[in-house]
Amino acid sequence: MKQFGLLKKERLVLNKDFERVYKEGVIKKADKIQIRYLSNNLDYSRLGIAISANIFRTAVGRNRLKRLIREAFRLSKHQLPRGIDIIVSPRLSYRPQENQGVKPEKLFTLSEIQTALLNLFN
Secondary structure (H helix, E strand, C coil): CCCCCCCHHHECCCHHHHHHHHHHCEEEECCCEEEEEEECCCCCCEEEECCCCCCCCCHHHHHHHHHHHHHHHHHHCCCCCCCEEEEEEECCCCCCCHHHCCCHHHCCCHHHHHHHHHHHCC
16 A cells, blocks of 8 residues: 555545534634544544635636645645544635736645645644
8 A cells, every 4th residue: 555645535525524524623724724624533534625616716726726735635644633534625715816917726835735734733
């Protein structure tokens, strides 16, 4: 088994699991992202991603951010606590301005997301 692989079982995909984390989970916020997390009574953590089309209008921007979040989780999952469900989403107060000449999907970097994930759990 690969040390840094992201297995299918490590993804949060069922609607009932998302609802449980939204209802009972703890919220922590960083500059650009926020997380909700809750214990899942498993020996591994699972990742869910929630990105609103109101923040990122184009699918290109949403998909790029999802890839960055998955990669940040994959690279740092051995440093994160085990046995939790995590939902990562961009902060609603952080709305990229498309008219500033910078595409919204370019405002997030892998290192920023990875650092934010690690800092939120320390």
